[in-house]
Amino acid sequence: MSRSLPRNYASRAARGLKALLLPALLFAGVGAPLLIPDKEIAAAAASVTAIRTQDEAFAYAKSLAFVPDDAELQDAVLSRASEASAGEWDLTLHRPDKDSNGNWAGYYNVRFSAADGSLRNMSLEDRQPESGAVPTTTTGTGDSISRGDAVNIAASLVGGLNWGLNADWRLDPYPESEYDTRFEDKSLFRIRFYRAMNGIRTDNWLLVIVRPDGRIASYTANWNAYDFSDPTPAISAEKAKRIYLKQSSPLLAYKLGSGNKPFLAYTLWQTSLKASTGVFPAERNGRPFPIVLKPLSTKQLAPLVTNAKLTDAQMRAKVINLLSLTGTYKISKPQQYLYKLVIPSADKKRVRTVVIGFDQATGQVYLYQSDDGTDHSLLTKAKVSESKARLKAVAFLKKAMPAFADQLAESRVDLFLSDGRVATRPLYRFEYVRVAGGVGVSQENVYVDVNAYNGEVESIQSQLMPVRYPSQANPKVSAPKAVEKLLSLYDIVLRYRWVEGNRAELFYELMLKPSVPR
Secondary structure, three states: OOOOOOOOOOOOOOOOOOOOOOOOOOOOOOOOOOEEEEOOOOOHHHHOOOOOOHHHHHHHHHHOOOOOOOOEEEEEEEEOOOOOOOOEEEEEEEOOOEOOOOOEOEEEEEEEEOOOOOEEEEEEEEOOOOOOOOOOOOOOEOOEOOHHHHHHHHHHHHHOOOOOOOEEEEEOOOOOOOOOOOOOOOOOEEEEEEEEEOOEEEEEEEEEEEOOOOOEEEEEEEEEOOEEOOOOOOOOHHHHHHHHHHHOOOEEEEEEOHHHOEEEEEEOOOOEEEOOOOOOOHHHOOOOOOOOOOEOOOOOOOOOOOOOOOOHHHHHHHHHHHHOOOOOOEEOOOEOOEEEEEEEOOOOOOEEEEEEEEOOOOOOEEEEEEEOOOOOOOOOOOOOOHHHHHHHHHHHHHHHOHHHHHHEEEEEEEEEOOOOOOOOOOEEEEEEEEEEOOEEEEEEEEEEEEEOOOOOEEEEEEOOOOOOOOOOOOOOOOHHHHHHHHHOOEEEEEEEEEEEOOEEEEEEEEEEOOOOOO
16 A cells, blocks of 8 residues: 655745845846855655555655646656665656747656655756745836846845755856857846855756846746765866866867858867866866868869759759669759659668758858668667678768768768667767868868668768868967967866766866856
């Protein structure tokens, strides 16, 4: 017989977004740290011995202070590391009503121990907060408040949450980039807070969206019960700065400006320094290109024509040559320089479908997709070696885009396989960067997927453009001088970062100064 849990697990005095007016929490000015402690409520989970059933897990999730009373269960999964362990519950809940776009008005994801209910992590988004009244403490005029007013409103809101978490929320002095928010409604104020532990920045954050009239539009948050390392870094901030200055090796690459005009630029890619060792960890500082870029071919295999104007017959001939077609096949009429082929398979129950797209200006292949209908999505081990897959990719690229064969160099390869539970298309993904004057071009890449089961090329996606570059890259600024100039734009910030399991360790990271345009 399953037992039922008591209804009141913890204090529910401040569920959701309650009163906005907390006059003690006013914005202290731009750049001033604003500490908003989230009061740690004594969890009644201490009295919970086990949460065995889905109904118990749902009832327990509903008792958490950040989950609204009307939340409904969407999904619940119990994961166990072993048969002997109680495991952990993962629940997704949503509010019963929907917003104007037809999406649930709120989502709440929680993960907690099935043994005692201790919270592991949570994330939420509420687009229909309870506090919809216009605050009376704003200083704005007319229908629009100032950003300072919006900060005060958001700070008051966060200060009154009382979610029962061990968290200090601080106003984030680093604004979001214009690029990251390019699709957002610019009339809304985005006020972001970060969670501090031992006074140090963490990965957790809370975002409050305030309307121009002062009402809260939505809020989003995430939180993890990390095991935080000692707050005293072995490497001082002064030493960290010296390491960045002396050991950073900036990436020199071509970029494209207005009118696709190429220019040389340095980029700092070593942005994360481990505070315990003073080393740039490879897993956190992925170099965009290898130091040495080796093109697929030592010479161009066909001239680069920038106004090809190929006829349908010429393109069909290119399709037949690319696929080495013989026997029976069917090529459809082209649509936007896209050709679709249906090729019989040895298995009469299957056919191979191929889509090939040609760049109208150059006649080079920019898109390729092939599928014979076979399903290897639960393959957990590659049957084709990486070296053989690479040979396939290179040979195919030389035929698909011969004009770029001497300008493409492999920059990355990844293997995607199923873990035996979640279906994943088994493939090697090779990334190639365009090379000009001995350096890479940041915005021009080609991606080739090779099936890890049969070694066949499944897809090509090209981001190449008919841009001509100088034969040699001659930067006017030295690498050390570039490092010095670039570092002047950044703050070196000590912060906790998740590393593995439930562990968070200290790293120094480069963050653009608040005054630098994003």
